[in-house]
Every structure is written in structure tokens, then in C-alpha cells.
Amino acid sequence: MPTDKSTNPTPTENIALAQAKASVVTTRSIPRWVFPVAAAVIFLVLAPMGAAASLGIVTTLTAILFYVIVAQGWNLLGGYGGYLNFGAAIFVGSGAYMAAWLNDSFDWPVWATLIPGGIAAVVVSIVIGYATLRLRSHYFAIFTLVLTFLALTVVKNTPALGGAIGLFVRVDRGLDSRQIGMLFFYLMFGLAILATVVAYLVENSNFGYALRAISEDEPAAQVLGVKTVSVKLRALVLGAALGGIAGSAWAFWTGYIEPTGAFSVKIALDIVLVCVIGGLGSWLGPLIGSFIVVGLEQILRVTLPGLDLFGFELPAETNRLILGVILIVFALFIRRGVIGLLKKRRGRAIAV
């Protein structure tokens, strides 16, 4: 029988509570408001660039913004949910092909294809999600890679989608290259802000907590009553929508898509790289990571081929090699990405 039913704190309890309060080291990290302000500053600085910068810089910045959109989408399940995967290109490709097909067959302009592109990716993601999200994360990662090749093969063999040759996508012909550059810069710019806001809202919502709980200890989350499969599916679908919308815009921007370019493992890997370097499971991570990865790729592409190392000309693939080494360094030593270096302890570490 219970021998003690007292409810008032006893002296020992008071000591315990005092100790509990004292024992936590408060880590002095950067105050929370700094991060939204930093993001706002990044976008404010970018805003005039589309009109003011040289076409070369505008093109690079547009590529960065494209990566921001796709990476914010990927980060929902990949970063917060801990389901690292190589599937980003499937959704970009689905959106791109939907847009290209609507343009090719019905002459739809870019703005009209964004939503259909997103929907195409959503439909694909629901199918993939139902088929694979009961798998544990490593199997899921491998499966997405297989599915990327499957999508590529299917599209390659579909004449209506241009087969191996691909589809041309026509932007309004009255515009010169400078105007086209500007148009796509601002389109990607707007979408990147949208994607970043979505990621910010998710991070600070119940949905975000559920994803982080899944990433840390999925069985425990399940025991506590979290509907883990449904949460993962929603993250995949929301991320796919962003990937598909970005893919639609991208198809118009490049003006021509073909299967290996649209369902490209390079894009899928770059997206993982962006999030790992920027910081997994942080809404600011993809933003910072995109600048680092795309910027680095451009610099390496420009500087490397000219360099010779002890008399040997460096091969063109050297930049992939260097990025691969950087990925490994981050995976092993800087596991919370650049954002993790700034924020203490809050980001999710990636499991190697």
C-alpha cells in the first residue's frame, strides 16, 4: 500500500528542483531573430541583381535560386525527417516534362505550367511514397536512386515526350536574352522566397516537430502515437510540389529538356550536397548551401581546366571530385552544416 501521499514539495525535492535549474549550461548561441533577418538581407541584396548584374552573374544567381527551391523541398523529408534520398531529380524532371509537354502540345506559357508541373510531381511522389515510405531510411535512399533511372528510362521510351531526343520549350519570342535572363531570375527569386517561407513555417509547426522526432527516433515517435507514415508522406509530397514547380520554370529557362538532363543524378546529388553543407533540417541551410555549392562549382569550372598540376592538365571531372571530398568532410566533421556551426546543437546531425 502506498505509504506516502504527500503532495507538497519536501525539502529534498526543493533541493532537487534547485539543482535541476542550476545544472543546465546555457549555451550562448546567436539569438533566434538573427536568422530570419539574415535571410531577408540575402533576398534584399539579391533583389536588384536581376536587373543590374551582368548576364553571366544573373544566370549563376538564377541557378542558385533554382537550387534553393528544390533543396528547401528536399530538406523537409531529407533533412528534418532524416530520410536522405537521391530522388530530387524525379520531381524536378516530372515538373519539367509536364511543363514542356503543355508548352509543346498546347503552347502554354511558363506561368500557366507552374501549378500543373507541381501537380505532376505530387502525383509521382504519392505513388513513390506509398510504395517506399514504409522502408527504413537506407533502403528508401537506394530505392529513390533506382526510381530516378526508372523514370529516365520510361521517359526515354515515350514518344509523346520526345523520347531520347527530348522537347524544346519556347519562351515568348519577342524577348531578347537579357530580358529572358531577367524574367527567369525574378521567377526563381519569387519561388525561392516562397519555398523558404514554407520551410520556415514547417520548421516551427507541429508537422516540423513530428518530422524531427521521426528523424531522431522513429520507433519512439510511433509509440507516442505519431502517425509516422502519413507524416513522412506529407513531407515528401510537399517537397515534391516545390521540386515540380521549380522543374517547370527550369524547363522554360533552359529552353530544351531531354531525359538524362531532367532526371539527372547530378542534380539529385547536388541537392543533397546543398542541404548537407548548408545544414540539414534548418530552413536557412538550403539557402546558404545553394550559394556555396553552385558558387563553388562555377569557380571550379572556370579555374580548374586552366590549372596544371605538376605538368598534368586537370581533367574536367575534377570539380565533381572536389565537391565529393567536401561532402565527405561535412559528413564526417561538420555534421550540422554551416548553420550548425552558427547555431549550437539545434540542427540535426547526419548519421554516417
Add this chain to the structure above:
Amino acid sequence: MSSIIEVQGLVKSFGGMTAVNGASFEIPRGGIVGLIGPNGSGKTTTLNLLNGVLAPDSGSIRVDGEERAGRSSTALVKAGVTRTFQNARVFSTITAIENLLIPVLHSPGRHWTEKAERLLEFVGLSSHRDTPASELSGGQQKLLEFVRALMTDPKVVLMDEPFAGVHPSVKEVMRARILERNAEGTAFLIVSHEIPDLTRLCSSIVCMAEGAVIASGDPAHVTSDPRVIEAYLGHGPAGRGERG
């Protein structure tokens, strides 16, 4: 229906190894039952069966009169059974209050935050409301896990080693809060190797050995039962806390 949980002939094997072998016991409504037994006697496995982490090979688990054996964890949370783990399983990258919101994610409402704040206060963690759980001490994590199990107003809380490896003062807080909740009607099943603590806390004790219940009833009787002493002596000294 005097019992909130009635377990009958529970069996669970892993391959050739029978972890729970025909266990039967009851948790009375509003009772605190201690579950003891040497290492490997099947206590954690029993908890896993009671809250749907594992499905039994055979046997019956009645919660509030309803058969629930083999149902999912989600269903058992709904039926009023929650738990804590042998090693605290808090989510370390999110804050204390966010941890408390995890069990109620699927039923939106502002009142949950207030409830979570009250529960943090209940175990003296109010000042750590926005502290990432990774920065809490081991004892504080156990307290956090305890109140997380209370978020859904369970009828019975299954606790695996709530006192293991925590500072004696935190242990006192844990004990007092369990009693306080119990006074309001919540039943508890508490697995512990700290037998003196359990006998002070529990209305009855169940002792398992090799997957079967070898004694149950009044704490003083069970702990002085020769079979219980024998079971513990055969497996090393009783009363030693262990983690793992």
C-alpha cells in the same frame, strides 16, 4: 471490472528464445504495481507487449475490459496506455516543450501548450521550457519523459526503470509526482531493480523470472518470498540499478 489491465497467459518468443512465458497479472484501477525480476526475466518485453510495440504470440491483454492484445501503439495510446523507456528516449534536437507536444501532434489546439507548460511546472522543468532536450541532465530527461507520457491523460502509465541512474534528489521528485498523479486516479506499472524504492511506492509487486510470474501481491510478502530471493540470488544481488 476492478482492474484497469488484466494480463492472461502472455507468451512472446524471439526465435528459439521465450522472453515471456505465460505471464498473468493485473493492475488494479488506481493502483501502483511494481514489476521486478532479474536481468533478462522479460520485464521490458512485457511492457513492449502491453503498449503494442510487440504483438504477443498468445495470451490476452485487457485494457479497461477490452481485449487489446496485438493492437498498435497508437491504438493503445488511445485506449489510455502510455509508457516511458528503460533509457530515456527524449527527442534531443527539439526543446522540452516541443517534446511534450509530440504525443498530441495529431489533435491540434492551443490548449496543449498550456497543458505542456503545467506539466513542466509539475516536475520543476519550467525554466527549461525552451531548452533543447539534449542539454538536460539524465535525470531531467527522465522527468521530461515521464510528463510526456502524461500529456494524453492516460489511465495507466508503464514506466521502465524510472529510478535507474538518476540522482537521489531527482528520484524523490519522480516518486512524489508519481504518487501525486496516482492520487488523482492514474494507475502505474513500474519496472525497477530498486526494490526498497518500489516497496515504499507500490500497492503490490509482481516478480518475474525467466518470463513467468513467480510471485505477486503485497510488497512485503513478495520481497520476502523465498522463490523471489532465490531468483535474484541466482542472477546476482538484487537492488542493483542497471542501464542497458
